[in-house]
Amino acid sequence: MSRFLSKRYSELVPYVPGEQPADPSGVVKLNTNESPFPPSEAALFYAGGHARSYNLYSDPDANELCEVFAKTVGAERDQVLAGNGSDELLNFAFMAFCDDGRPALFPDITYGFYTVFASLNRVPQVRIPLADDFSLNVDDYINRKGTAYIANPNAPTGIALPPSEIEKIAAAKPDDIVVVDEAYADFGAQSCVPLTRKYGNLLVIMTFSKSRSMAGARLGFAIGNKALISDMNTIKYSINPYNVNSYTQALGIGTLLDGDYTKNCIADIITNREYTVKALRGLGFELTDSKANFLFARHPRMSGTKLYKKLAERKILVRHFGAERIDDYLRISIGSRSQMEKLIKALAEILVEENAGGGTR
C-alpha cells in the first residue's frame, strides 16, 4: 500500500482468485470451476470473422448479443444487460442496491467475492450462518431488511434451492432487492429468470464462464425488471461504457447460436459429476448434494489441508478455502472424464499411503 491510497480503501482485503499455474502443462486443473471443453468451433469461427473491425469501439449496448441472449432465456431485450464477466455485474448490483439503510445479506458460506464487494462499496454486510448441513433457510432473509445475495446453486457447497423458495423472499419483501447469482444453475438447478417478469425486485446474474466455456473471454448477464436494468446501466455508463469487447460479443452470439454444443457439454459434465460422486463415496468421502460443476467433499480420515497438498504434489489442483466450518472440505471442479479418473486414482493412492503409514490428520 502506498501512502497515497485513500483511507476509504486502506482496510480493503481483495478477492483471491483460484491459483493459475504458470506452466499448465501436465496439470489437472480442477480449482476454478472452468469448463474442460473449449468454446464451440462454430462460435470461434463466427467470432474470428469479426476481428478486422477491432479498430472501432465495441457496441456499448451489446445490442445484437443481448437480443440473442434475451430470446434464449425467455426475456425481453430491455430486461438484460451484458457485463465483462458476472463479477462486474455483481459489483454494479452492490453499488446500485445497497447502502447504509440496506445492508447486503448473504450466507456465511458462499461466493467469497460478496464480502469484498460489500467492503469495497462500504455498505454494511450481514453474513447469515447456513445450517449445519449447509442448507439455507429463506426465513433468515425474509425477516431481515436488506438486499439478499443468493448464489443458486450455492458455492462452494453446490446445494440448490428451488425457485419457489427464493420467490418467498421476493414476495415477502417487495421493497428489498433479491439478487440470485446463477453462475452454476445450468448444471442441474432451476433458473429464477421466469420470476423476474412477476417480481420487480428480483435480479438474476448469469455467467458464460462455466456452462458456456467462455471463462477466458469474460461475459456475464444481468436479467431483471427493465427499471432495475436501467439502474444497472446508469452505473455501467458511469464506469465503463464499452465494458464488453467486440470479440467477446461475437463469441457470445456464436455460442448462443450453437446451443446444442452447450447442451452436450453440460450433459457430459453431469455424467462426469455422477461418476465422480460414486467414486468418491467409494473412497469414503462425504459430499454435499451438488447441482453445480464442482463437488464439495471431505474425508473423515484426512484433513482438507493435507488432501489439498498431496493432490498438488501430484499436479492436481483443487480448491481448499481454509476457512471456518469448511476447513476439511475440498471444492473439486468437474473436468473431463480422464481428468476425473486421474483425480480418483490419485486420491486412492493418497488414502492407501496414509493408511499404510498410520498417518494422522
Added chain:
Amino acid sequence: MSRFLSKRYSELVPYVPGEQPADPSGVVKLNTNESPFPPSEAALFYAGGHARSYNLYSDPDANELCEVFAKTVGAERDQVLAGNGSDELLNFAFMAFCDDGRPALFPDITYGFYTVFASLNRVPQVRIPLADDFSLNVDDYINRKGTAYIANPNAPTGIALPPSEIEKIAAAKPDDIVVVDEAYADFGAQSCVPLTRKYGNLLVIMTFSKSRSMAGARLGFAIGNKALISDMNTIKYSINPYNVNSYTQALGIGTLLDGDYTKNCIADIITNREYTVKALRGLGFELTDSKANFLFARHPRMSGTKLYKKLAERKILVRHFGAERIDDYLRISIGSRSQMEKLIKALAEILVEENAGGGTR
C-alpha cells in the same frame, strides 16, 4: 431510475459515448477518435492461435502482456497494470487517490468522463478554467491541494504540454498524485513515462484504442511507481480480477510485437492530420494546435450545431459537444486520406451553399 437505486447515485449523470451508427455502411465515422486502420494482421494471427483455450480463465495479472508492454515503454514489470480499456484504470485512480480531503482537479474543458468519475466516487471536484486559447497553466494545479487529472494532449482541444511542465506539478506537490492521461500522446506529444521513475506521485494512463487500433478489443495501461500500481491492483482485485480477457491479452502482445505496423499507422495519421489542417484553414476554419488524432475546429461564419447537422445529413459523423465555451467547435477524428477528402469536399459544399443562401449562424 427505479425506486431501488441507492440515493448515493440518484444524481449521477452517466457519460455519453460518441454516437455508434446502427448501420455503419456508407458512414464516414470521425466522431470517436478511433484508428481508421484495422489491427495488424500479424497481431490478429497471433491472437487467433490462442482462442481454443478460452474455456480457461484469463491470466488475472496479464503477466506476459505486461512484460512485453513494460519493455516497450521502458518501465519495469511491477510499474505497469493492464485494464479493460483506460476508462477502467482512470476510475481506479479516482477511487484510490481522491477523497474528501483530496479533490479531483481537472480543466473545465477536458475528457468528459473525469467529472463522471468524480461524481460516481462522490469525491469533490474542482474544474479549473483553461485560458481563452485553451492553454493550461500548471500554476493552477501547483497552488491547489488535490489529485490532478491532466489529459496530455488534452481532449477535445488536442493541445499538448511538454513533460517538463507536468513535472513542475509533481515536484511542487510531492504529497499529491498527478495522473497524466496519455490516450493521444503517440500522435505527437512527449510521454511522461520516463518521469515515473523519478516521481512516486506520477501515474500515467495509456490506451490501445487510438494509436494501436484496438478500441473494440479494450486495453489500457497504468504506469507508475510500484507502490501506486500495487494500490491500483488492490482496487482491481476487489472489483474484477479477470478484467482483461484472453483474446485481448493475446492481441495486445501481438500488436506490441508488430511495432512497425503501429509506427506506420501513426505516421499516416499525422500525414492525414497535416493535410486536413491545411485544407480546413483553406476553407476558413480556425484550429487549435492539435497533437492528437483529431482536430478541434470552428468556422467564423457557421455555428458548430449547424455544421454538425449538415455533415450528419451527408453521413459524416463528427463530435459536437454543445457545451459552454466550445459550442462552436467540432472535434474531428483523423481517419484515412479518403475519409478526410470526403470531409473536406462536404465542408466546401456546405460553406458554398451557406454563402449562396446568405444563411445566418
